Amino acid sequence: KSFFFFFALTIIHKSNPPILSSLSLRLPANLPNQHNIMAARKPRCNFKECKNAAQRIIGDCTFCNGHFCDKHRMLESHACSGLEDCKKESHARNADKLNSERTTVIKGV
Incomplete structure (x- = not known):
């Protein structure tokens, strides 16, 4: 100011x-x-030798805290170190959801 x-x-x-x-x-x-x-520099993709600009919200990886372009934003494409943790977390989330939606048989009707 x-x-x-x-x-x-x-x-x-x-x-x-x-x-x-x-x-x-x-x-x-x-x-x-x-x-x-x-001027402030635009954030660049953290993938090895990629020089593309990082995407603002969708390019932020919460597992490795990296910032990636639209080509490398998926966990598999930038070989994320937290890929296994992500798979375990989503498996547990899906198992909880399926268990909560399980129907029970009412006997004696």
Whole structure:
């Protein structure tokens, strides 16, 4: 926030010095140089030598905490270290679901 405020003040100061003096504001001597400010880099795919951009939400692997492109986002395609844990977890979840939906036979009707 403060950078943009001071940047605007430098523009005002260079274009019309009396405005700045009438506001009685002083610019700091150590304003950052525009050339030193770099844009944030886009996250890249964590798969070996892939240079594609990582997908935002669907490219995040919760098992290995990696960020992957649309080609490597599946556990099998990026050889995830948590693949076995994922299979065990989904097997247990499915078993619980099937047991809860099991029908029982009512005898004596």
